[in-house]
Amino acid sequence: MDLSFTPQDNAFREEVVDFIKNNLTDDLKQKMAENRNSYLPKEDHVRWQKALNDKGWLVPDWPTEYGGPGWTTTQKYIFDTEMANHNAPGVMPFGVRMCAPVIMKFGTEEQKKRFLPRMLSNEDWWCQGYSEPGSGSDLASLKMKAEDKGDHFLCNGSKIWTTLAQYADWIFCLVRTSNEGKKQEGISFLLIDMKSPGITVKPIQTLDLPAEGAQEINEVFFEDVVVPKENLVGEINKGWTCAKYLLEFERGNAYAGRLKRGAQKIRTIASAEIANGEPVINDPSFRAKLAKLEVAIQALEMTELRILSKLASGQNMGPESSLMKCRGTDLYQEVVELALEAVGTYGIPFIPLAHGQNDGVGPDYANGAAPDTLMPAKYRFMAAQMKSSAILWQS
Numbered sequence: 376m377d378l379s380f381t382p383q384d385n386a387f388r389e390e391v392v393d394f395i396k397n398n399l400t401d402d403l404k405q406k407m408a409e410n411r412n413s414y415l416p417k418e419d420h421v422r423w424q425k426a427l428n429d430k431g432w433l434v435p436d437w438p439t440e441y442g443g444p445g446w447t448t449t450q451k452y453i454f455d456t457e458m459a460n461h462n463a464p465g466v467m468p469f470g471v472r473m474c475a476p477v478i479m480k481f482g483t484e485e486q487k488k489r490f491l492p493r494m495l496s497n498e499d500w501w502c503q504g505y506s507e508p509g510s511g512s513d514l515a516s517l518k519m520k521a522e523d524k525g526d527h528f529l530c531n532g533s534k535i536w537t538t539l540a541q542y543a544d545w546i547f548c549l550v551r552t553s554n555e556g557k558k559q560e561g562i563s564f565l566l567i568d569m570k571s572p573g574i575t576v577k578p579i580q581t582l583d584l585p586a587e588g589a590q591e592i593n594e595v596f597f598e599d600v601v602v603p604k605e606n607l608v609g610e611i612n613k614g615w616t617c618a619k620y621l622l623e624f625e626r627g628n629a630y631a632g633r634l635k636r637g638a639q640k641i642r643t644i645a646s647a648e649i650a651n652g653e654p655v656i657n658d659p660s661f662r663a664k665l666a667k668l669e670v671a672i673q674a675l676e677m678t679e680l681r682i683l684s685k686l687a688s689g690q691n692m693g694p695e696s697s698l699m700k701c702r703g704t705d706l707y708q709e710v711v712e713l714a715l716e717a718v719g720t721y722g723i724p725f726i727p728l729a730h731g732q733n734d735g736v737g738p739d740y741a742n743g744a745a746p747d748t749l750m751p752a753k754y755r756f757m758a759a760q761m762k763s764s765a766i767l768w769q770s
């Protein structure tokens with residue numbers, strides 16, 4: 376694996392940094408610092424994503440025929456690393472990163488023409504309707520029903536944990552279209568307009584977002600929702616194939632850049648915080664923990680680079696994408712836990728007293744340290760489920 380950068384790569388890095396400097400405005404930076412789960416208000420996300428799209432950089436993974444920039448895997452790596460270094464907003468993944476590859480591979484020409492350009496232009500926001508109460512790790516047991524009514528499906532049931540459904544214009548759903556045979560064989564992949572009569576979105580309050588209005592995940596209820604047949608992606612009862620294909624893209628995120636940034640923040644905090652008359656960073660046991668974490672992050676980065684090099688040679692990401700998600704989320708949890716240990720008692724105030732500041736209770740870097748440990752815990756929980764079941768890859 377060749378890890379050196381060419382002069383062209385270095386020039387590209389400068390272009391990325393320039394883009395960030397020109398577009399990551401002070402108010403966006405401030406909001407990113409305040410938003411502990413990196414979900415900005417929708418209008419800010421749209422602003423950022425429009426800037427990326429104007430530059431032709433919104434969809435690094437899309438083929439050029441659909442609007443992708445045609446980057447090398449090294450360029451993608453540089454882009455992800457610089458975005459993480461500057462704490463730039465991530466791209467909302469549900470449309471462009473998750474649903475789009477499925478439409479490109481399994482969708483009709485009409486579906487490609489209808490949905491892909493509106494994802495690029497940020498006109499349509501998407502959410503993911505996979506999980507149901509009782510169908511999480513064992514996703515194939517899902518029950519939401521889509522009855523064939525001739526020219527349309529009639530949908531009844533519910534989805535749960537649906538991230539940012541409150542913003543979404545569309546939801547891609549796994550629905551049950553048959554109860555015959557193996558449970559995986561009766562599932563279909565359906566695109567549903569969130570404005571359809573019969574859909575209700577109900578927020579779920581989470582530990583890390585206690586403030587009113589701070590909403591990330593939801594329940595979505597479907598009562599006699601009419602969905603035109605043309606919104607079926609791929610063949611009827613073959614949605615499990617689409618579902619698994621989509622998950623390769625959901626899980627294949629880059630983690631190392633943001634983890635390295637987190638470890639650097641711990642160093643800064645631990646150098647400023649004093650315990651027993653010494654900076655925390657001088658405590659041998661703390662140093663050992665941080666060093667162990669940094670080594671693990673470097674190892675993850677190498678795995679990421681190995682995956683990139685596999686992709687560069689034309690192979691698919693495959694099950695390694697699950698490995699990345701498990702390890703990436705575990706390490707993220709360790710990063711925020713060590714950050715909380717470094718800030719000590721200043722981590723106790725749970726809700727920020729003022730937007731972006733700790734308002735005299737402690738240094739600004741302590742803001743959100745406690746709820747930060749609760750947010751990735753949710754993702755780690757999911758990753759643990761993937762580890763224990765590995766159901767999707769086996770079926």
Ligand SMILES: Cc1cc2nc3c(=O)[nH]c(=O)nc-3n(C[C@H](O)[C@H](O)[C@H](O)COP(=O)(O)OP(=O)(O)OC[C@H]3O[C@@H](n4cnc5c(N)ncnc54)[C@H](O)[C@@H]3O)c2cc1C
Binds near residue numbers: 509536538754764
């Ligand atoms: C923050 C957050 C956002 C999410 N966003 C979305 C979203 O946008 N759209 C969406 O569709 N879903 C979303 N999810 C749901 C997520 O994909 C599910 O949580 C996940 O699939 C696990 O399902 P579950 O929560 O029902 O847990 P369960 O499947 O009930 O698992 C509970 C426990 O049982 C264990 N377990 C389960 N099966 C086995 C087995 N066979 N062998 C051994 N142990 C087992 C698991 O390891 C786990 O510890 C989100 C979840 C979270 C936490």
